[in-house]
Amino acid sequence: MTARGSLVSLAAVLLLVGDPRLAAAQYPIFDAHIHYSRPDWDAYPPERALAILAQAGVRRAIVSSTPDDGTLRLYERAPSVIVPFLRPYRTRDDMGSWHEDTGVAAYVEDRLKRGVYRGIGEFHLDATAVDAPVVRRIAELAAERDLFLHAHVDAETIEKLLGRYPKVRFLWAHAGMSADAETVGRLLDRFPKLWVELALRGDVAPGGRIHPEWRARLLRHPDRFMVGTDTWVTSRWEIVGSSMRDVQQWLSELPVEVAEQIARKNGARLFPVP
Numbered sequence: 001m002t003a004r005g006s007l008v009s010l011a012a013v014l015l016l017v018g019d020p021r022l023a024a025a026q027y028p029i030f031d032a033h034i035h036y037s038r039p040d041w042d043a044y045p046p047e048r049a050l051a052i053l054a055q056a057g058v059r060r061a062i063v064s065s066t067p068d069d070g071t072l073r074l075y076e077r078a079p080s081v082i083v084p085f086l087r088p089y090r091t092r093d094d095m096g097s098w099h100e101d102t103g104v105a106a107y108v109e110d111r112l113k114r115g116v117y118r119g120i121g122e123f124h125l126d127a128t129a130v131d132a133p134v135v136r137r138i139a140e141l142a143a144e145r146d147l148f149l150h151a152h153v154d155a156e157t158i159e160k161l162l163g164r165y166p167k168v169r170f171l172w173a174h175a176g177m178s179a180d181a182e183t184v185g186r187l188l189d190r191f192p193k194l195w196v197e198l199a200l201r202g203d204v205a206p207g208g209r210i211h212p213e214w215r216a217r218l219l220r221h222p223d224r225f226m227v228g229t230d231t232w233v234t235s236r237w238e239i240v241g242s243s244m245r246d247v248q249q250w251l252s253e254l255p256v257e258v259a260e261q262i263a264r265k266n267g268a269r270l271f272p273v274p
């Protein structure tokens with residue numbers, strides 16, 4: 001092809017796709033919030049679940065489950081894809097009471113002997129329980145083994161946890177679900193061992209456009225944010241693809257280097273393939 005021919009083809013391509021800066025880029029994704037709990041196992045056998053992640057552009061994912069066997073099923077089939085976190089819930093009944101059950105601490109300590117886990121969580125907790133002996137023991141185990149704690153807690157509770165357990169790295173689920181950008185930014189400024197994932201946070205990009213308050217924090221702390229889906233009920237597995245398309249849409253509004261970090265590189269750096 002002549003140089004002139006190449007230019008004509010290039011122009012045609014640009015006309016076809018529109019301005020490439022406006023097209024949603026397809027960044028490879030590290031998903032920081034996937035569950036594979038008992039009700040999911042029959043509906044989406046491991047190969048199917050792994051295929052859903054791959055089709056959504058998810059290269060690697062933090063997975064936890066109730067019970068933990070679901071996480072191990074996925075991990076055994078795809079150890080370079082799955083980043084296993086140990087959930088301290090033996091059954092769903094542990095969700096509200098785990099922090100006051102010494103059996104949970106023993107369970108966690110015993111499961112950790114497998115040596116495959118990169119974190120403990122996701123767990124729920126409120127501010128009054130931060131000093132509970134079981135929480136303290138789990139924080140000790142995390143610090144000793146350099147494991148993350150994946151905490152679904154409000155802003156008051158994450159601040160207390162970070163102050164009480166300064167040796168532990170925390171992954172804050174859903175950025176506290178309702179904490180505003182200003183609060184998240186203030187905590188990131190103050191606590192170097194805090195990372196934040198944005199699963200289910202539609203307010204980051206309402207209508208597909210990044211809110212200016214969030215954009216400012218993403219640009220200030222591009223090394224501290226990750227994206228996630230949260231397959232907290234089985235039906236969520238059906239929307240992994242569309243939820244990631246929404247994420248790709250707002251990532252495409254950020255400078256490429258920032259988007260790449262939030263999409264995948266932060267997760268890859270924090271959780272290198274063993």
Ligand SMILES: [Zn+2]
Nearest residue numbers: 035122230232
């Ligand atoms: Zn969750």
